[in-house]
Amino acid sequence: MYLHAGNNKNLRTKNIIGIFDADTATVSPVTKKYIAGAHAEGRVEFASVELPKSFVVYRNEPSRQERVRFSFRQKKRKPAPKSEVRVCFSQLSPSSLAGRAENKI
Structure with a gap:
């Protein structure tokens, strides 16, 4: 299932590590x-241009298509695509995101 974080940004609920209040956290x-380091590495994204109320830490796994594409290119011996932990800022409140996530699980 997916969690809609705002403005066409959907996150897989099984990959969500945590939902946090942007004001208190x-x-x-x-x-x-942590957020400054993630931003420097390009792992921060914004679901909206509005002032964020929450942020979601989630694991971004490579798609099935990327994994299949890698299996056909093993002759080049490149490392397999790995999942990375990303941060998504959302204009939605953390309680609203948590409620949506609980309803989807």
């Missing part, structure tokens, strides 16, 4: 450092 220096 970003107070911690550890969270600030």
Whole structure:
């Protein structure tokens, strides 16, 4: 199942690690450092241009098509596409996102 995070951004519910309130979670220096590092690595995306109320940490797995494409290119010995942890900021409240996620599971 998928969770709609806003503006055509859909996340697989099984890949969601956590849903956080942007106002309270970003107070911690550890969270600030994590988000700054993810942003520097290009792993942060925004579901809307509006002021974010929440952010979702999720695992972005390669699609089936990418995995199949890799299996046909094994002669080149490139590493397999790996999943990465990404951060998506959303204009929706964390309680609304959590409610949507619970209804989908």
